Amino acid sequence: MIVAVDGYSSTGKSTVAKLIAARLGLTYIDTGAMYRAVTLEALRRGLIDGEGRIDEEGLRGCLGEVRVGFRYNEERGQSETCLNGETVEEEIRGMRVADRVSGVAALGFVREFLVGQQREMARSGDVIMDGRDIGSVVFPEAEVKFFMTASPEVRAERRYRELLAKGTEVSYEEVKANVEKRDYIDSHREVGPLRRTEDAVVVDNSDMTVEEVVEMMVGIIRERTGRRGEKEGGRV
Ligand code: DC
Numbered sequence: 001m002i003v004a005v006d007g008y009s010s011t012g013k014s015t016v017a018k019l020i021a022a023r024l025g026l027t028y029i030d031t032g033a034m035y036r037a038v039t040l041e042a043l044r045r046g047l048i049d050g051e052g053r054i055d056e057e058g059l060r061g062c063l064g065e066v067r068v069g070f071r072y073n074e075e076r077g078q079s080e081t082c083l084n085g086e087t088v089e090e091e092i093r094g095m096r097v098a099d100r101v102s103g104v105a106a107l108g109f110v111r112e113f114l115v116g117q118q119r120e121m122a123r124s125g126d127v128i129m130d131g132r133d134i135g136s137v138v139f140p141e142a143e144v145k146f147f148m149t150a151s152p153e154v155r156a157e158r159r160y161r162e163l164l165a166k167g168t169e170v171s172y173e174e175v176k177a178n179v180e181k182r183d184y185i186d187s188h189r190e191v192g193p194l195r196r197t198e199d200a201v202v203v204d205n206s207d208m209t210v211e212e213v214v215e216m217m218v219g220i221i222r223e224r225t226g227r228r229g230e231k232e233g234g235r236v
Helices: 013-024 031-044 056-065 095-105 108-121 134-138 152-165 172-188 210-225
Strands: 002-007 027-030 068-073 078-083 127-131 144-149 201-204
Touching: 002 013, 002 134, 013 027, 013 127, 013 210, 027 031, 031 056, 031 068, 031 078, 031 095, 031 108, 031 127, 056 108, 095 108, 095 172, 108 127, 108 134, 127 134, 134 144, 144 210, 152 172, 201 210
Parallel strands: 002 127, 002 144, 027 127, 144 201
Antiparallel strands: 068 078
16 A cells, blocks of 8 residues: 655655554655755765756766665664665755755656665555655555645744754744745656645645644545554554
8 A cells, every 4th residue: 555645845744654654554755865865975975066066977877876775763763764874864854955955856867766766665565655756756556645735934934943953053034945945946847846646635734733634644544545553563
């Protein structure tokens, strides 16, 4: 079974997808983390300059050596993103990567590389996958598709609080500009742009709590798939 959760940035996709995974015994896959990890690799290799220009040939040449995966951290009780075996969970969430990831995610060869891996990951079980093109490109045949949205102000505020909580020095204006810029690039790129498919259920959570959103989505998944399985061992 595949549940696709697409939508704008900072709409709470990963928060609710993780909770739904735990409730229904699905494996959660964060595809944004995969684009972030490739971006981090490009930055580390000096393939993105100060203006955000990407050395595409250089990146294409090294993709074969880039392994992105997830490892379950027993202590923290959550899965963490790995880049060539190293845990990079913290680093990929910072502004340095956030500022450049949309440019990297707009490259066709990067998308082809990661979409292939995402399809592979879903072979071995039931998954809930969050991203921008899951229902439209990666799994057009997904059993249930959601499209998450919330007002830009609410999203910027959530992201701002998240960064502050992590001790990042950043202004609300900077965060709002980053959220808006990423949404623009993500929706206007040629390959796999963010778009709502007709069969996706729109979830506008501007005025909903996380619990309300999860309840609603779990209800829809159950209705459509007949899946009951509370806590069947899903890992997030
Ligand atoms: O969900 P996120 O904010 O972690 O995603 C990071 C970036 O990666 C975002 O700018 C859009 C891009 N992305 C994408 O293009 N396709 C996906 N399936 C997931 C994320």
